[in-house]
Amino acid sequence: MKGFLARAARHVGFQIGAVLLLLFVGTALVSVFWTPHPVDALQMRLKLQPASGAYPLGTDHLGRDVLSRIMVGAQTSITVGLIAVAIGMIGGVALGAWAAARGGWVDEALSRLSDLVFAFPAVLIAILITSVLGASAQNAILAIAIFNVPVFARVTRGAALSMWGRDFVRAATAMGQGPLGITVRHVMPNIASVLIVQATIQFAVAILAEAGLSYLGLGAQPPVPSWGRMLRDAQTYVFQAPELAIWPGLAIALAVLGLNMLGDGLRDLLDPRLRLLRVG
Amino acid sequence: MLEFLSRRLAAALVTLVLATVVVFAVVEVLPGDPALVMLGTDARPDTLAALRARYGFDQPLVVRYFKWIGGLLTFDLGSSHAYGTSVAKLIGDRLLVTLPLGALALSWAVLVAIPLGVFAAWKHGRPGDWGVMGFTQIGISVPNFWFGIVLVLLFAVTWQLFPAGGFPGWRQDPVKSLHSLVLPALSLSLGEIAILTRVTRSAMLDTLREDYVRTARAKGAPERTVLFRHALRNALVPVTTVAGLIAGFLIAGAVIIESVFRLPGIGQLVYDSINNRDLVVIKNVVVLFTILVLSVNLLVDVAYAVLDPRPRVRT
Numbered sequence: 001m002k003g004f005l006a007r008a009a010r011h012v013g014f015q016i017g018a019v020l021l022l023l024f025v026g027t028a029l030v031s032v033f034w035t036p037h038p039v040d041a042l043q044m045r046l047k048l049q050p051a052s053g054a055y056p057l058g059t060d061h062l063g064r065d066v067l068s069r070i071m072v073g074a075q076t077s078i079t080v081g082l083i084a085v086a087i088g089m090i091g092g093v094a095l096g097a098w099a100a101a102r103g104g105w106v107d108e109a110l111s112r113l114s115d116l117v118f119a120f121p122a123v124l125i126a127i128l129i130t131s132v133l134g135a136s137a138q139n140a141i142l143a144i145a146i147f148n149v150p151v152f153a154r155v156t157r158g159a160a161l162s163m164w165g166r167d168f169v170r171a172a173t174a175m176g177q178g179p180l181g182i183t184v185r186h187v188m189p190n191i192a193s194v195l196i197v198q199a200t201i202q203f204a205v206a207i208l209a210e211a212g213l214s215y216l217g218l219g220a221q222p223p224v225p226s227w228g229r230m231l232r233d234a235q236t237y238v239f240q241a242p243e244l245a246i247w248p249g250l251a252i253a254l255a256v257l258g259l260n261m262l263g264d265g266l267r268d269l270l271d272p273r274l275r276l277l278r279v280g
Numbered sequence: 281m282l283e284f285l286s287r288r289l290a291a292a293l294v295t296l297v298l299a300t301v302v303v304f305a306v307v308e309v310l311p312g313d314p315a316l317v318m319l320g321t322d323a324r325p326d327t328l329a330a331l332r333a334r335y336g337f338d339q340p341l342v343v344r345y346f347k348w349i350g351g352l353l354t355f356d357l358g359s360s361h362a363y364g365t366s367v368a369k370l371i372g373d374r375l376l377v378t379l380p381l382g383a384l385a386l387s388w389a390v391l392v393a394i395p396l397g398v399f400a401a402w403k404h405g406r407p408g409d410w411g412v413m414g415f416t417q418i419g420i421s422v423p424n425f426w427f428g429i430v431l432v433l434l435f436a437v438t439w440q441l442f443p444a445g446g447f448p449g450w451r452q453d454p455v456k457s458l459h460s461l462v463l464p465a466l467s468l469s470l471g472e473i474a475i476l477t478r479v480t481r482s483a484m485l486d487t488l489r490e491d492y493v494r495t496a497r498a499k500g501a502p503e504r505t506v507l508f509r510h511a512l513r514n515a516l517v518p519v520t521t522v523a524g525l526i527a528g529f530l531i532a533g534a535v536i537i538e539s540v541f542r543l544p545g546i547g548q549l550v551y552d553s554i555n556n557r558d559l560v561v562i563k564n565v566v567v568l569f570t571i572l573v574l575s576v577n578l579l580v581d582v583a584y585a586v587l588d589p590r591p592r593v594r595t
Contacts, residue, residue, distance in 0.1 A: 013417075112291075112294065112295070112298075115291070115295050116295050116298050116299060116302070119295050119296075119299055119570050119573050119574055119577075120299065120566070120569070120570060120573075123532045123533075123535050123536065124532060124535075124566055124569055124570075127535070127550055127554060127562070127566070128303065128306050128307070128562070128566055129306070130554065131307075131553070131554045131557070131559070131562050132306055132307060132310055132311045132317060132559075133310075133311075135554075204421070208421075208423055211423050211426075212423065212425060212536050215423075215425055215536060215539075216535070216536060216539060216551060218554070228423075231425070231426060231429065234429075235429055235432075235540070238429065238432060238433060238437060238444070239437060242433050242437060245426075245429045245430070245433060246430075246433075248426075249422075249423065249426030249429065249430065252423050252426060253418075253421050253422045253423065253426065256420075256421040256422075256423075257417065257418065257421035257422075260417060260420060260421050261417060264417075
């Protein structure tokens with residue numbers, strides 16, 4: 001741990017990423033208790049106001065404070081991203097570890113299945129789901145989670161397979177330990193760093209996906225503030241209030257940038273030889 | 281070679297068949313009654329019955345599935361509930377916008393990314409490299425639809441060099457049509473440029489370490505020849521693979537970008553069909569996307585096998 005901190009102190013990318021992530025999570029946490037103005041206070045009189053002391057980022061087309069909505073929008077991004085990645089990770093890690101431990105037809109079948117999911121781009125999975133089940137934050141989570149399962153399955157399988165060839169795992173097999181015991185006791189602890197790095201990157205991808213879906217109107221529904229939705233609304237008023245289209249996009253970009261830099265930094269610090277999957 | 285190709289083709293076909301089953305299950309089985317999804321819960325019973333009869337929703341699932349597959353094979357995709365025209369024609373018209381958009385974005389990405397990647401590898405570990413890598417980090421983090429809106433703010437609202445959206449149609453005005461695809465293609469290519477630059481850079485770094493590159497340098501070959509003739513040529517193998525994979529995702533990215541620029545392409549068709557609950561269109565477009573992605577992946581594998589004989593031997 002000490003060595004990790006010492007190396008982290010020299011890794012500028014990691015530090016920038018960590019600061020951006022702290023800002024992102026901090027904003028979301030603060031917004032739970034406090035926002036400069038009530039998020040849903042409609043004041044048609046004050047619509048499309050430019051930035052001012054009372055409204056640092058101006059007001060939107062319904063006279064709502066943009067800064068407050070961006071702060072609460074961070075909650076939406078984090079909630080959707082975290083739950084989707086967590087579901088994808090639990091499912092994918094279990095399947096990948098199973099494929100690595102069992103091999104044979106299980107491995108083959110799971111590879112075909114992940115090919116199948118990869119043949120549908122994430123946006124299409126989301127469109128299919130929302131067109132049938134309706135647009136909501138839950139269905140956006142479901143769509144992003146489904147896409148995350150094969151990503152984690154592939155990474156886990158690859159990393160776990162290389163562990164199964166190691167001497168200490170062979171020794172455990174020779175001592176009569178079962179595949180489940182070996183996976184839990186020996187394989188998982190040794191591939192945890194790969195999974196942590198991949199999860200960071202997937203969190204970034206999930207935030208981008210959530211923003212895209214809510215931009216299309218397929219994510220969190222009004223009145224819940226979401227950055228993608230704010231961009232959609234802002235675009236309608238791009239000629240009257242162009243700056244409205246800047247802030248939510250900047251928020252998305254900084255959050256994603258922070259997670260990406262943190263992920264790349266973690267990879268360098270934990271295991272520089274790692275190869276990551278990056279698909280979106 | 282032939283065995284390798286047929287194996288890849290067979291795997292792609294299996295994936296495609298599975299994909300049609302999944303799409304069919306999601307669109308026609310999962311909701312219970314597709315007619316109810318299309319018309320809404322307050323539709324009158326006789327209207328629902330008429331729609332069920334029109335689209336054959338009253339027939340057994342297996343019959344419906346095979347009828348649909350038969351239709352796909354003969355390009356008879358049925359007719360759209362919302363537009364009242366044939367789905368095949370609807371898709372064909374929209375492809376005339378989406379395919380040129382994707383092609384423009386991909387060529388732009390390749391044109392920018394390969395020189396950038398070569399440059400970064402050449403300046404490895406120095407400020408030029410850091411600059412390029414910083415740019416790619418931003419490129420993968422900025423949502424392309426926001427980049428599109430920013431481009432509109434700059435080039436359409438402020439400087440009025442390009443239209444903010446819309447598409448006049450190839451037959452009406454080919455020059456203006458091409459003009460209106462410029463900003464969408466630029467926004468679509470941002471993330472792809474970033475990814476392709478990184479791949480080019482790391483592939484170049486690998487080949488620059490090879491013995492034949494050292495030999496070429498030792499012989500006194502000029503740096504430009506070493507970089508482009510010797511190193512880049514071999515680095516192009518992984519770059520082609522990734523460029524192909526990206527092509528598949530470009531098509532999907534078009535859904536959002538077409539919505540930003542109000543282009544009447546496939547993406548916009550999908551978007552409108554969701555709002556119209558036009559399940560017949562959605563089902564067919566999703567399978568079409570899948571076919572496109574799978575064929576691109578297959579083409580990439582073939583190109584890979586032609587460019588580099590090694591993976592063929594391994595399989």
